[in-house]
Amino acid sequence: SDRALRRLEAQIIACDADVSLLVSGGGDVLSPDDGVVAIGSGSSIALGVSRTLLKHTELSAEEVVREALLTAADICIYTNDHITVESLSW
Numbered sequence: 001s002d003r004a005l006r007r008l009e010a011q012i013i014a015c016d017a018d019v020s021l022l023v024s025g026g027g028d029v030l031s032p033d034d035g036v037v038a039i040g041s042g043s044s045i046a047l048g049v050s051r052t053l054l055k056h057t058e059l060s061a062e063e064v065v066r067e068a069l070l071t072a073a074d075i076c077i078y079t080n081d082h083i084t085v086e087s088l089s090w
Contacts, residue, residue, distance in 0.1 A: 009024075009025055011023065011025065011039045016090075020035050020037045021037075022037050034054075036050050036051055038050070038068075041078035045068075045075050045076055045079075046071070049068040049071045049072070066085055069081075069083050070083065
């Protein structure tokens with residue numbers, strides 16, 4: 001009901017070793033078919049690169065993420081190339 005929050009378009013990614021979920025500010029919960037999910041200004045670029053690299057290479061998840069973000073940074077003016085990739089051990 002707050003006027004400032006009425007058009008909230010926030011998103012968050014939640015995942016564990018088995019499931020990746022995208023949760024929207026409106027309460028929608030989306031689960032991608034291939035386990036790859038991205039949010040942000042360069043997300044469509046990073047998502048496409050990630051899916052292609054996973055399909056056609058043997059790169060690790062961390063390498064796929066880094067390459068996808070670097071490609072997005074080269075194309076999208078709102079995405080920078082200062083990248084920190086953190087990996088969790090299950």
